[in-house]
Amino acid sequence: MTGASHPLDADLLDAVAQFAALAAPGHPLLVASDFDGVLSPLVDDPSASRMTPTAAAALTRLAEVPDDRLRLALVSGRTLDSLGALALAPPGTVLVGSHGAERGEMLPTAPGIARTPFELSAREADLLARVTSGLAEIASGVEGAWVEHKPSAAVLHTRLAAPADGERAAEAGHSLGTELGAHTMRGQDVVEIAVVAASKGQALTVLRLELAAAAVFYMGDDVTDERAFEVLGPGDLTVKVGPAATAARFRVATTDDAVAVLVALADALSTEASQGGHD
Template sequence: MEFISATGEERYAALVRVAADSVIGLDLDGTLSPIVDDPSLARIHPDAGEVLVELAEHVAAIAIITGRPARQALALGGLDDVGNAIGEMGKELYIFGQYGNERWSSVNRRVISPRPPHGLASFLLGLPSLLRRADAFDAYVEEKGLAVAVHTRRLPDATAAFERLLGPVSELAAANDLTVEPGRSVIEVRAPGTHKGDAVHTIAEELSTRGFMFAGDDLGDLEAFAAVEELRQSGQATLLVCSSSDEQGALLRRADVSVDGPEGVLDLLRQLSRDAASARL
């Protein structure tokens, strides 16, 4: 764990003091699970479940806020069992899927989801010819129900393919009243409106939090960072954590703490558990 903001250490200490009334928000890919070439094969870090259950004892709630569909996050992370264990101690695990458009919790174990945006079907019809023109026909297209993700990581030059695709994909999305969310070698297309920051505000308001931590790794987490900064302005203890990579520096410039990928995130959560337990003695 490396404190990178001038007040990062103070913010961590303030969060520890109000841990019992705080929410720990976490992205999934790149934060709790390693980034892999095939997103369908991504798995949560094998130690994550145990760490989350231990942490839940010391905080108000844990919220996983991800671009993945909620059901997929549950399956890839074994989070149903994690939710059971957290529920047994009287705490709650939340999953906000598809950037907050979907919601699941260990108490209300049903995924609440809106209908797909109207323009998504038209976007999908136009996507193959767009990929051909951009010399990226082999890009992996992931249909998420409420969104479509175009992954370039498998292509020979993932960065160049991403840069070729971002403009045309953005234009096709705009023509269908959709919005674009760039990430690490992925371009996500979804309905405008709801984003990760909305999920942060929703759970902070529902639980009347005094503190909020969020850890993320790419551009899709910027709205969550902004929402936590707004909570900070209202007087809450907050901590922003960047699960670092060479691919994305935007979060690093706004973070209080930098950690080395999922291993570093889990080390931070373990430390937070220890410090919060000590603070209660």
């Protein structure tokens, strides 16, 4: 895929090249992305999501850049187990699950993920039980709605419900989270109620500091990705996938275009390496 033509806006390609030029030993670029709707097309059954072959190839190329110049991360609302199993990211990729509540790193061999320890307090566990029970009651009255269970949250999914029924269920779910004093987020056909404060923006901020990153790239498609876009600055590179309103600097239309951005970044980094990079 090296040297391929990219169906991208010239300004975006210029920004990708400028971002690649910021890589420096000891101050790596942090290249992060959402999974669903970006590297994998959205599907009705979340367990059927798979990274496209072209996305996997692009991530493999980026993973070949030395760690002191670039670190990869996938930042998702999925649980860590689900993200690791379905994304099959290159070894060394940082995995951020449950919107930042879970974290690990892809290993080259079983068990697959090196986990950062995570445990709820007794109060949080009790609140999660009430959240889960309340969402289950809401979903039981709506055909096509179902509840996903996470270590620190429960999620009401309404993608398979009739639009009007799904909207009513989402409103009820949002009200439940507010009444319980939990952390409530609405995304595309989902309402997630978490019992710990976490966001994709917080996760990226922590990673940036830990890595002493020179700059951050982030690409996402959902409402929850806006929290990541909002914490990044003018020296970073943010790309929205899809038509919704966004705080990102750039926009692409489809998952194919999103992969083209990663290919362009891999090409730009290859050019930087061949020219000797920066001291």
